[in-house]
Amino acid sequence: MKTQNEILTDIFTIIKNSPIDDLNGGIYKKTRKTASKLEDCVISLISGVNAKFLQDAGLYVKIFFNDIESGNTYSEDALNGQAKEALLFNLSETLLNTNGYSFEIQSRETYTEKVLDDQIKQHYAILKMNFKITI
Amino acid sequence: MLKLKNQKQITTHLFKQSILIEKALIFYLEAFVAELENHAKESAGYQDQTGNLKSSIGGAVLKDGKPITYKGFEGKTEGVSTGKEFINSLVSKYQKGYTILLVAGMEYASPLENYLDFNVLKKTELKMQRELPEIMQKLKKQIDLVR
Numbered sequence: 001m002k003t004q005n006e007i008l009t010d011i012f013t014i015i016k017n018s019p020i021d022d023l024n025g026g027i028y029k030k031t032r033k034t035a036s037k038l039e040d041c042v043i044s045l046i047s048g049v050n051a052k053f054l055q056d057a058g059l060y061v062k063i064f065f066n067d068i069e070s071g072n073t074y075s076e077d078a079l080n081g082q083a084k085e086a087l088l089f090n091l092s093e094t095l096l097n098t099n100g101y102s103f104e105i106q107s108r109e110t111y112t113e114k115v116l117d118d119q120i121k122q123h124y125a126i127l128k129m130n131f132k133i134t135i
Numbered sequence: 136m137l138k139l140k141n142q143k144q145i146t147t148h149l150f151k152q153s154i155l156i157e158k159a160l161i162f163y164l165e166a167f168v169a170e171l172e173n174h175a176k177e178s179a180g181y182q183d184q185t186g187n188l189k190s191s192i193g194g195a196v197l198k199d200g201k202p203i204t205y206k207g208f209e210g211k212t213e214g215v216s217t218g219k220e221f222i223n224s225l226v227s228k229y230q231k232g233y234t235i236l237l238v239a240g241m242e243y244a245s246p247l248e249n250y251l252d253f254n255v256l257k258k259t260e261l262k263m264q265r266e267l268p269e270i271m272q273k274l275k276k277q278i279d280l281v282r
Binding site for chain 2: 057
């Protein structure tokens with residue numbers, strides 16, 4: 001059994017030792033700096049039951065990337081998005097073999113989505129995966 | 136003690152049994168979908184300003200790709216129609232056996248959960264994963280008692 005903060009720290013450490021750390025942004029738990037234009041990575045959780053110690057939860061890892069501008073119109077940089085999705089997929093493979101956690105491969109999803117704020121001209125690639133705590 | 140004398144009686148008996156089992160299975164799945172739909176609304180991590188998001192939450196039980204029951208989709212018209220449209224767009228993906236679906240149909244449901252970390256359906260998905268095996272176990276026990 002672990003607390004939400006302990007889990008976020010475990011995942012943070014794994015990402016810190018992965019190629020995601022080489023991106024130009026930071027790695028953050030829950031929220032990143034306001035109005036950041038960098039390729040940040042943000043880790044968050046939604047737990048199954050509201051309790052101090054978690055048994056199961058959904059993990060969300062997002063990597064932000066800038067949109068392409070053409071004539072003041074912004075659109076997704078699909079190639080970059082694909083590269084970020086690949087980074088997240090590789091991360092998910094590491095997570096599947098992480099001691100103390102049982103990540104569920106059938107719940108794994110990676111895709112890109114537009115940031116829900118028109119002021120931020122970015123998309124993010126997201127990895128979603130459910131897990132259970134095994135220790 | 137049930138005594139069956141010939142092939143016809145055995146076939147009829149098995150047919151009746153399979154209908155009973157199917158009815159029980161559908162009953163459990165329908166009740167579970169209704170429970171999940173309520174859970175999704177009660178555990179919402181967002182303020183539903185227009186009422187559309189909660190109205191777009193609903194579920195369905197499918198048999199071989201055909202909806203048997205719909206639950207939820209109540210309230211604001213836009214939410215209801217968007218939710219129903221969305222769930223119907225998914226039905227064709229599940230052609231075999233029994234399927235339960237639960238959706239939040241509004242377009243912003245996904246970024247709300249992914250970007251702003253407000254629970255929309257994730258807690259309910261986790262509840263479903265925890266409880267569905269227990270429900271199937273309960274059903275199996277009841278079937279064993281009838282046999």
